[in-house]
Amino acid sequence: MAVVQVIAGIGVCSIPPTATAAPTQLLVGSASQRCLDIYSGSQQPETPAIIFDCHGRINQQWEYTAAGELRTFDGARCLDVRAASTEPKAIVQSYPCHGRANQKWTIRPDKTIASVQSGLCLTVLGGRTANGTGIDMWPCQGLSHQQWAFSAVPPSTNDTQPPTPPSGLAISALTCRSATLTWQAATDNVGVAYYDVYRDGQALGTVNSSTLAVQLALTPGTSWGLYVNARDGAGNVSQASTTLPLKVPQCEADTQAPSVPAGLRGTVSGTTATLAWDASSDNIGVTGYDVYRNSTKISTTSALGYIDTGLAANTTYQYTVAARDAQGNVSPRGPALSLTSGKSCTDVICSATQVAAETDIPWGLAALPDGTVLYSRRDAQDIIRLDPATGAKTSLGMIPNVQGTDGEGGLLGIAFAPGFPDQDAWLYVYHTSPTDNRIVRLRYVNGKLDMASLEVLLKGIPRNKFHNGGRLRFGPDGKLYASTGDGQNGPFAQDIQRLSGKILRLNPNGTPPPDNPFGNYVWSYGHRNPQGLAFDASGRLWEQEFGDSQDETNLIVKGGNYGWPNCEGVISRAGTGCATAGYIAPKYTYRNTEASCSGIAIVGNALYIGCLAGKRLYRSEISGSSLVNVRQYFVGTYGRIRTLEPAIDGNLWMTTSDAAGDKDSVPNNTNTQVLKITLKP
Structure with missing residues (x-):
């Protein structure tokens, strides 16, 4: 059992508690x-x-x-x-x-x-x-x-040392609906105050330091990654414990597949097919439908329809649909539907073409003026140059001092300034180190990275298993903008003297611009885990942010407070929450089961958002300061979508993030893609 020590030497004051007493006691x-x-x-x-x-x-x-x-x-x-x-x-x-x-x-x-x-x-x-x-x-x-x-307040309360990570996580009394999670106590220089329990980055609850076990309410058939952070009275948060995988059993054996989907029907507009079908039945419950095009599965969706975008012109396709339940029983596919595409693309998205396959997480991507692209591999910790014309990939070397977090840290965003590489040869990189998250730069010369030129521009951004942020973007003002997560310490997002839970703004040489709102690197604050950054034609910065239960798209303003942890999306987490004076509301919100979006890109007046848990691409139009005509594409087709970047030819780059290795730091254990999305001119 953890024991928090009472500070010694505290004595009762003889001063009467009046307005003339010490300011704080x-x-x-x-x-x-x-x-x-x-x-x-x-x-x-x-x-x-x-x-x-x-x-x-x-x-x-x-x-x-x-x-x-x-x-x-x-x-x-x-x-x-x-x-x-x-x-x-x-x-x-x-x-x-x-x-x-x-x-x-x-x-x-x-x-x-x-x-x-x-x-x-x-x-x-x-x-x-x-x-x-x-x-x-x-x-x-x-x-x-x-x-x-x-x-009297003790004379020395300046505690900046976080506790050690909890250890020894174990599950007992496991059923399909509940389990007990236990762990061993963390230690701290003053004393552990609380333990925060998480599932794959989502908060499950907090207990005080005398409690080393919690009861979990489970969902049958799910797979969770559980971990615990320790927190002291000063608000310092430990690094996370090692993740404990948990496979929740089903409540009852089920070998009966759902009924065959019936009533498959569809229409074609140009190179886009729109499908619909009738619901299947099951002895326990249907959880989704597998959509096949020419015998190849292209999506798994919970909806009773699917939009297939980017077909070849004047081509006949055969579509079939099967139903599945929670235990993986799959029905036979229903009768085939034959549809023939039109002569040309009539939708805003015309096609998606795989340019490269990957075995790691392609996290950050930057399109070079010569048509090639650079991208970072999060867990392999190197930068790749990709030639789209041939599909050839060349590793430019591993970035020094990168360390994963057994979660979502590692080698993250990359960016370069206008004029790269002829007038400005610096490549900017955001990465997790053994002690923090940081922004570095190094020279790109003759198609190679000069590792000896590496400069650390900003360090001390808190790291943790999740909530590391990591996107970089140069603005039209020539400044570098960076999104930082709260490091799983929500209150720090409201502290403008800390670098976590913020959008930061730097000069290219790493110094804070004098016109920043708070005299430091902070441009906006009150963010949980922002990742997507993109500037529109008016020079305004848009941001995409992971919430605990609701995700949000924000229009960032200088000095703005976006509410976390009191408010996420439009959900108040306590009291007045989102109604707090000064908080800036998001421009659009999403349930995170349909979103958990990381990368955004703006092409013309359209904002594109790539989503992980939602396994889809959102497209919306920027109208003034609003997002309108929001539509979804590729629902389930390419799995988890990580990054979007504008291509120099007016189209779009997209990378995926396979679930198999998305939440560990093991290199080359995934099956991912780099794709080129062709947009309607």
Whole structure:
């Protein structure tokens, strides 16, 4: 069991708690000798108040103001009775200060703290003393679990050292619906405060440091990658534990295939075929349909239709469809449908052609003026030059000091400035190192990378298993823009002095431009895991961002706050969340099961978005500051789509990211593609 040490030497102050007391002090519970704390160090509205070992961080520092408020987080939040309730057992929380009576308190001579509104007292639930016990309101009785003493903040609370990663993850009591996940405690120089539990980058929950096990609610037949991060009271987050694979069993044996899909029908417009069919039935449930073109499977979809784009002109195709269930039982294919394409392309996307096959993750891509392309291989850690005319690939060498994260870190985005390579020979690279994420540059001379010329432009961007960001893009202003993930530490996305959860803006030599909004590298903030970056014809920056349950496309403005972790997409994660003054709303949102999009590109007035979990390409038109006429292409055809880049001939480059090796750091264990998408002129 993890034990968090109470800071030694904290004594009760004799100074009466008035407006003339020290600006910030601790509030120590008499029964527990633990401090009044805001859970998880979160500034999200409606975060509960608890008791916790006294560490003196910002979420335990309280200022009792002349107005009778108890302010924390440097005055940004007030102690608040939820919903302004006057009833016993009302929850006590932090909330943006508004000056109403449910945020005003009276310090009584018997050391109790009473609500001005209700007259009830601040009470530790049930008189308990354990870490993480909540706070509510109860009639004032002067009992020890209602008594509080102000105490000086410890003189040294500048803790920047994260805990060690948790270890020893194990699953027990596994059923088709539930399991118990356990782990061994992490260590920290001051003390571990919390553990955050994740599934493939999605948060499952948080427990305090005395808890080393959680119950998981499972979905039958799914495959999960579980891991745990440790977090201390100062908000420092560990690197993730090793991933524990979990294959969830089905609840019952099923060998019966669904019925054969019936009613296959379709129409053709130019080189695009639109298919539809009737639903199949199954003894348990149909989960999807396999679509075949000329006996080759081209898609698996949960819909009752499919759009097949990029057909050859004047060509007859045979389509069939089969149904599948959750245990992989597949029906026979239904009767074939024959469709003949038209003379020419009539849709906005005309064709998709594989230019190269890959065994690694082609993550970043840049189209050179001579028609060749460079792309980074995330896990193999090298840069490849591809000649589209011949399909020939040449490795230009491994980038030094790259390290994977057993997740989504490694060799990520690449970019070059206008005039490359004749006037400006620098290739810019974003990569994960053993200690951080960083931006480097090196010279591209005579078709080769000069490794000896490598310069580190910016380091110290937090890394973790997931949420590393990684896209680079030069803007029309000649500056380099970079998307950085929050490193799985959401509150840092709101801290403009930190590099995580941001869009950064650099001069080409790595210095911060003097017209940046905060006097540092930060251009915008409040991002979770932004990756896609693209500039439109008006010079505006568009960004694509992974959410925990909802993804978003943003139009980035200088100094803008995009809300994470209080708000993702249009979903409030606590309290007012997305309604918080100053937060900038996304231009479009997506369920992440249909999205989880990484790369974006703008060609003309069209924005293209490539999606991983959604296994599709979105196309929308930019109309003013809105996205309209949103359509989907290649749904399931090419699997997980990672990167999109404009081609110099006005078309589009696209790379895929096979699931087999997408969440590890093992080189050359995938089956991916580099494709050329031909657009309608």
